Amino acid sequence: MIQKTAKKTRFVDNGDGTVTDVDNNVMWVKDDTWLELGRQVTWHESQDYARKMNEKKFAGYGNWRIPTGSEARMLFDAEASNADVEGGEIHLSPVFSPKCGFSTWTSETRGAKAAMGYDLRSDYEFWLAKENDGFPSAVRLVRQLQDAATLKDGEPRFINNGDGTVTDSETGLMWKSDDSYLELDKWVTWNEAKTYVQVLNRQYFATYTDWKMPTRKEVQTIFDPANPITDKYGDTILLAPEFPPGAGQTCWTKTLHKTDKQLAIRFQFYNGDYKWHRMGLRSHGVRAVRSPGK
Numbered sequence: 001m002i003q004k005t006a007k008k009t010r011f012v013d014n015g016d017g018t019v020t021d022v023d024n025n026v027m028w029v030k031d032d033t034w035l036e037l038g039r040q041v042t043w044h045e046s047q048d049y050a051r052k053m054n055e056k057k058f059a060g061y062g063n064w065r066i067p068t069g070s071e072a073r074m075l076f077d078a079e080a081s082n083a084d085v086e087g088g089e090i091h092l093s094p095v096f097s098p099k100c101g102f103s104t105w106t107s108e109t110r111g112a113k114a115a116m117g118y119d120l121r122s123d124y125e126f127w128l129a130k131e132n133d134g135f136p137s138a139v140r141l142v143r144q145l146q147d148a149a150t151l152k153d154g155e156p157r158f159i160n161n162g163d164g165t166v167t168d169s170e171t172g173l174m175w176k177s178d179d180s181y182l183e184l185d186k187w188v189t190w191n192e193a194k195t196y197v198q199v200l201n202r203q204y205f206a207t208y209t210d211w212k213m214p215t216r217k218e219v220q221t222i223f224d225p226a227n228p229i230t231d232k233y234g235d236t237i238l239l240a241p242e243f244p245p246g247a248g249q250t251c252w253t254k255t256l257h258k259t260d261k262q263l264a265i266r267f268q269f270y271n272g273d274y275k276w277h278r279m280g281l282r283s284h285g286v287r288a289v290r291s292p293g294k
Helices: 031-038 043-054 069-075 182-183 190-202 215-221
Strands: 011-013 018-020 027-029 102-110 114-119 124-129 142-144 158-160 167-168 174-176 223-230 235-237 248-258 263-268 275-276
Touching: 027 124, 031 043, 102 235, 114 223, 142 223, 174 275, 182 190, 182 275, 190 248, 215 248
Parallel strands: none
Antiparallel strands: 011 018, 018 027, 027 142, 102 114, 114 124, 158 167, 167 174, 223 235, 248 263, 263 275
16 A cells, blocks of 8 residues: 655644744745735835834744745745635635735835835736835735844854954854955956955955855855845845945855856845856956855
8 A cells, every 4th residue: 555645834824923934944924914904015114014013023023024035936836826805816825814915025126216026926026116105015024933143042143353354153154344346346257356355365354365255155144134234226135244235236156157167156135046147247246255164
């Protein structure tokens, strides 16, 4: 007799108005703003809503926030069926309350004017003016299950060393607190990024000569969805505490393509994704790192 293996449950209803996404280590509010407020909200109102939820410690937590674009896309499940406020189908797990909004605001922005929303009807991204009352959206709040900025004992994970560097106590990596974009005020190609790091070593920056370009895995460790700051253009980037605002939205890495030697990975601090890009492309910048333990 063939025994069927039970399918792993991805979403868990916690019974307190929250839903845990086990696969992605995040927790969602079960009801969105449409269910809570009975109307759509502007992007600015979504920020106020998150602040109020944190002030009252909803479900016992004070770190609720607007989801990143990547997190919003996690909600979409082509095989799942739920109903929005108009009775239309949305591809959202039925563990979430029905008759909700069909879209959610995200933390991704374009300057001071526009923000990205995500539509659960058809896996669709759209951009709207933040203050646009004519075409608003709902928002569904999320929180990280573990605070990326603190260690298990509650101590701060990132330490400002007072010399232009930041140490990550969890990984042991030391980062230059400013990226090349903050320092040079211009975008750089991959080769220019490499040269920038080489100059840091020749100048004995912070007394060290082993600065390097980060790998994709290394730079991903300082991406922090719970800590939104702005880049020079006013766009939202998600970067660990102790790093100053004004940095580039993206960071070149030394991770190269195995077959196409003209491609390198560029990490995106506005959503936590990464893509292969031509090394001759002038991107935002690079953030130098060193591995003291190696």
